[in-house]
Amino acid sequence: MSTKNTVSQFSVVVLPILLAGFICIALSFYLWNKSHTDVLLVSNLLDLAPIFIGISVLFILTLMGYLYHSVLALKKLKSTAVSVLLSATQKMHNVRRIIEILMSSKMWLPGLQEYIDEDFEGLTYFEVKDFYKGNSKIAIEFLQENHNYSETENLYLEMKAMLLTNPKNGKLPKTISYPRSYDGTIVEQWIQHKVGSGLWYFFGYKFASFKEALDIESLLERNQDKVMSLAMSIDPEVFEENSFNEIFLSKLGEYITKTILPDLYKERTIRTSVLPRRIQYFTALLSTLILVGLLAPLVTLLLGLPVLVLIISYSFSCSLLFYLAIAFFQFLKSEVSE
Numbered sequence: 001m002s003t004k005n006t007v008s009q010f011s012v013v014v015l016p017i018l019l020a021g022f023i024c025i026a027l028s029f030y031l032w033n034k035s036h037t038d039v040l041l042v043s044n045l046l047d048l049a050p051i052f053i054g055i056s057v058l059f060i061l062t063l064m065g066y067l068y069h070s071v072l073a074l075k076k077l078k079s080t081a082v083s084v085l086l087s088a089t090q091k092m093h094n095v096r097r098i099i100e101i102l103m104s105s106k107m108w109l110p111g112l113q114e115y116i117d118e119d120f121e122g123l124t125y126f127e128v129k130d131f132y133k134g135n136s137k138i139a140i141e142f143l144q145e146n147h148n149y150s151e152t153e154n155l156y157l158e159m160k161a162m163l164l165t166n167p168k169n170g171k172l173p174k175t176i177s178y179p180r181s182y183d184g185t186i187v188e189q190w191i192q193h194k195v196g197s198g199l200w201y202f203f204g205y206k207f208a209s210f211k212e213a214l215d216i217e218s219l220l221e222r223n224q225d226k227v228m229s230l231a232m233s234i235d236p237e238v239f240e241e242n243s244f245n246e247i248f249l250s251k252l253g254e255y256i257t258k259t260i261l262p263d264l265y266k267e268r269t270i271r272t273s274v275l276p277r278r279i280q281y282f283t284a285l286l287s288t289l290i291l292v293g294l295l296a297p298l299v300t301l302l303l304g305l306p307v308l309v310l311i312i313s314y315s316f317s318c319s320l321l322f323y324l325a326i327a328f329f330q331f332l333k334s335e336v337s338e
Contacts, residue, residue: 016323024319031311045310049297052317056293059320063286070279085181088263093178094230095256099159100176101227106218108156112149116156117172124170125161128154129193150213158198162190162256187264196261199253203246216246235259285320293317 035041103113116123120142127136131143147153163176167189190196202210219227224244231239231252238255242248296313299305 016326019326020319020323023322024315027315027318028311031315032308035307035311042307045307045314046301048314049301049310052314053294053297055321056289056297056317059289059317059324060286060294063282063289067279067282067286070282074279084263088260089181091234091260092182092264094234095252095260096162096176096178098227098230098252099162101223102219103156103159103163105220105223107215109149109152109213112153112156115149116153116160122170123157124164124167125154125157125195126167126189126193127170128157150210152202152210152213155198155202155214158195161193161195182264184265187261191261191265194257196253196256199256200250201253203253204250207246207250211246216244216249219244289320293320 031041031045035045120138123136123138123142127139128142130136131139134140160170160172163172164170165177165179165183165186167186202214203216207214228239228242228244228248231242231248235255238251239248242251292313293316296309300307300309300313
């Protein structure tokens with residue numbers, strides 16, 4: 001957190017709380033001491049009880065209205081997030097179907113598929129990218145090998161990573177699963193390691209260097225049609241003018257990294273998030289106000305509790321009024337600008 005944000009949070013939240021706490025304590029001591037010398041103070045405090053109850057009710061209604069509208073807005077946001085998440089999930093399903101077709105095709109150099117799937121069975125793209133952590137011996141062994149596949153083994157591993165649903169299990173099942181939603185751990189791994197960028201790199205930026213090792217023209221025409229049909233279902237506006245070639249595959253990789261994966265992560269985070277800090281904050285404030293500012297004076301009047309209860313209730317209500325006056329709108333402004 002930056003110094004500017006720390007100072008802002010202190011001025012918006014901490015400082016008003018400290019000042020309000022000081023007022024509450026000081027006023028409580030003052031009224032308590034004065035009640036021992038002023039015989040009329042106790043009766044005056046009892047007479048003022050309905051006024052303070054009314055003030056507390058006003059505050060309670062204000063906070064309840066704010067919380068109600070905040071929860072409605074959050075519910076709407078989560079509803080939108082679910083819709084976007086479902087769309088992004090379906091798009092990722094279709095991307096993975098495209099990857100299945102590409103991986104099982106004859107576009108690869110002879111022996112590459114057997115080399116990865118058999119000699120290094122269980123190895124994941126994530127382990128190779130994180131080799132420096134020293135957690136995977138097989139990844140280090142893989143990097144120490146003298147590969148004869150013009151670096152396309154890295155692209156193959158990256159494509160394989162898109163077919164995984166568990167980042168710790170690098171062995172692909174015979175039948176690829178398409179879950180209702182992708183677990184956060186695999187989505188985080190896809191994003192962290194920029195899965196999809198290899199398509200852009202090998203088929204776009206450096207295709208002139210790799211076209212001899214990636215024979216995309218060997219893909220059967222019916223499979224090319226399947227790929228383009230799936231691409232159209234992903235985003236017809238983006239892929240409408242494309243035909244199956246290196247430009248399309250490069251654009252697909254860019255679309256995965258810049259659109260699909262961010263949507264999967266962002267919208268899933270919103271959907272599974274807990275209540276925002278401001279809602280939790282004002283809910284706690286509302287509960288305290290109901291207890292101390294409303295119930296305490298009511299019970300005192302009904303049951304004849306000691307005047308100290310009224311003094312604490314009045315002091316708290318006054319300090320709360322001060323707090324809301326200086327912090328409420330400033331707090332809302334800071335939340336909107338985040």
